[in-house]
Amino acid sequence: MKVFLTGSTGFVGTHVARELAQRGAQLRLLVRPTSNLRNLEGLQAEMIVGDLLQPELLRTSIRGCDAVMHVAADYRLWVRDPKTMYAANVDGTRALLQIAREEAVPRTVYTSSVATMGFKTDGTIVDETTPVSLADMVGHYKRSKFFAEQVAMEAARTGQQVIILNPTTPIGPMDVKPTPTGRIIVDFLNKKFPAYVDTGLNLVDVAEVARTHADALEKGHSGERYILGGENLTLKQILDKMSAITGLPSPTMRVPHAVAMIFAFFDENITGRIRGLEPRATVEAVRMGKKKMFASSAKAQRELGFRIVPVYPALRAAIEWFRANGYAP
Secondary structure, three states, X not given: OEEEEEOOOOHHHHHHHHHHHHXXXXXXXXXXXXXXXXXHOOOOOEEEEOOOOOHHHHHHHHOOOOEEEEOOOOOOOXXXXXHHHHHHHHHHHHHHHHHHHHOOOOEEEEEOOHHHOOOOOOXXXXXXXXXXXXXXXXXXHHHHHHHHHHHHHHHHHOOOOEEEEEEOEEEOXXXXXXXXXXXXXXXXXXXXXXXXXXXXXXEEEHHHHHHHHHHHHHHOOOOOEEXXXXXXXXXXXXXXXXXXXXXXXXXXXXXXXXXXXXXXXHHHHHHHHHOOOOOOOOHHHHHHHOOOOOEOOXXXXXXXXXXXXXXXXXXHHHHHHHHHOOOOO
16 A cells, blocks of 8 residues: 655654555655654655645645545644644645545544543543534644645545544653643653643553554545544643652642743743743643643444553653653653
8 A cells, every 4th residue: 555644744743654665555645844743753755845835846746645644733732823823724625635635635634632522621531523613623733734724625625535543642652842742741841840730631642543543544435533542631631640650759739720821921922922932831832721620532432443542651651761761850
C-alpha cells in the first residue's frame, strides 16, 4: 500500500509513520523545508518537501497513492496571527481532500481532535453523539479544527471515502516540539508546576493512536468520527502519577480559575504581545480548563478494534524520553 502522509515530523504523525512502515507501507511523507527530521531517522520513506499552504504542488505526489492520511495540524493554544492557523487547519484540509478526490485516491483518514466534542463543566463523559456547536469551541485552535472536521464530513457526504479520527491527549516518547501536553510534563520535571487548577483530561498512549490510524484504513466507515482515548484523569491525578514515577513532589495548592485567568491575561499580553514570546499560560487554555475533557472510546473499540490501555507506561516513557533528550534533568 502506498500512503501519502502529512504531519510525519509531528508527535502523532511520527508514530503513525513508523506504524505504517512496520506494516510494509510505501510512504510518501510531506515535510516542510524547515522541518526537524530527527524523528524520521532510519525510516525508509520518500520525503516530499512542500507545504499545505501550497497544496497544488503536492498533486503529483498524491497521484497513484492508495490512501492519504492527513495528520498535520497547527496545534498551538496561542498564536499571534490566527489567520495562519485557519489557513493550515481548514484551508489546507479542504485543498488536500479535493486533490485526493480528483486523483481518485480510494481512502483518506483525517486526524481531527477530541477538542471538537461537546464537553461539559461537570465532567460528563462525552462521545461522538454528544450535541456540539461552534459556540462550544473555545479559542482559535478548537474553532479551526471544528471547521476542518466539517469540511471532512461534507466530503464524505458527497461520496468521498473519508474516515475521521479524534485522538484525546496523546502522550509518549518523541514529542519533540513538545505539544501543550508535553509541556505539562516538561514543566513538572523542571519543577515549574507549583500549583494546579481543577480540570481534567483524557490521556491516551500515542502508540495505540498510531496503531488505530493504520487499522482505520481498512476498518473505518466513511463519514464516521471515532474518539481514540485512554484514561479520564483530573490534572491533579496526572501530576500525582508523575510524582510516583519520578519521586518529585506533586503540587498541593489548587488555584481557582479566576486567579489562573488573571495570571494568564497578564502572561499572554506581556510575554506574548509585548515581548513576542510564547506565554506559559493563555486565556484560551484557562477557559478550556473549566471543562473536564472526559470522553468514551467505545465506538472505536467496537468498530476499529481500538484498545484502551493503562496510561502509566506511556507517561513513564514520555518522562524518560524528555530526560534522555535534555528537556529536563
